[in-house]
Amino acid sequence: MNSWIDISQRLDEKAAVWPGDTPFSYRLNWGKRDSGSVNVGQITMSVHTGTHIDAPFHFDDEGKRVIELDLDVYIGRARVIHLPGTDRIGLNELNSIGIEGVNRLLIYTGAWRDRSVFPENIPHVQPEAAAYLSEKGVRLIGLDLPSVDPLDSKELPAHHRLTRYGIHILEGIVLDDVPPGDYELAALPLPLAEADGSPVRAVLRKCR
Template sequence: MGKLIDVSMPLSSTVPIWPGDTLFAYELTWTKEESGSVNVGQITMSTHTGTHIDAPFHFDSQGERVLELDLDLYAGTALVVDVSGRDCVRPEDLESERLDGTQRVLLKTNSWKDRSVFPVRIACLHESLAPYLFEKGVRLIGVDVPSVDPLDSKELPAHHALHGKGIHILEGLVLDDIEPGKYHLMALPLPLKEGDGSPVRAVLSR
């Protein structure tokens, strides 16, 4: 395995969050001076802060929780595909790519320009992409935006279409400086037994 490339959003008080969601906060509950031996901190955050995975339970009350997901989905060969300039990614946007046998596809949309603020508009995935990816053998789709659906969507057609085909979702990747091509991905979720999602430390290597 080559050098690891971090493609995660740093977590701090400045990380942009979904409007109305839980602010990220880290604070020391014990200082070394108070405890006599160690600093101990606590974190408050949404499960969908920064770079994260969605468990099906996020949008389907009967769906799998984080701890029930197959970890193999989140580690292995991944193909980074540049789809910059599309408002909504459709099957025809990927027809020139050799997806057959590729289980993990990461889409570089370049539509979140300023990660210091939550975006107003992003490139989304069209629901017709789900059956196309399924036919190619894709089991995980990753994006460099907060959602696979439009930010104002309540129906979440892409989420449901992907779930219907058994394709899992990784969101909030930082792919700005990543060239298209094959990599090894590792983006393991935390073992949250009841979780609807989980932050991940996503890394690529060649």
């Protein structure tokens, strides 16, 4: 049987969040002893905690909200590539790897090893790579990082350029034990009507 591989971060109090953002918490609002029938929990978190997608509204006041995004982008054939040891993801790095006709590109960098600690620096997507990715057919880019831009960026050029070329953004995936190759991906956002992002349960299954 070809099993699904979970590439999502675990959500608990150890989950790293952007400095100053809302930490993850879960607590029981009602216990079975008190309610007489059920346990009912409550979670508090940023929509950009762990494995998540960015909606354009995250960085553009006129951008689409999560509920408006095309779900087809988040389900289907994907290619995992490895770019370990790099400090950027640009034309030079992508040119060496065949991605012709790839709609969903998932990139392992290995730069974020301890996901209980928010990283100080990460490889980033160079904005000029967006046109190249779009030309090859990419509609979704996924990274094992908390952002496609440098962590200190205020302008977020990669976010804007990727969106301009119709490329959706998936961040915080876990590809440590996933070999390069072609897979089926499912990483659906929640139907959040007003949100700028959404946590996802991202899974892969090796293509037959």
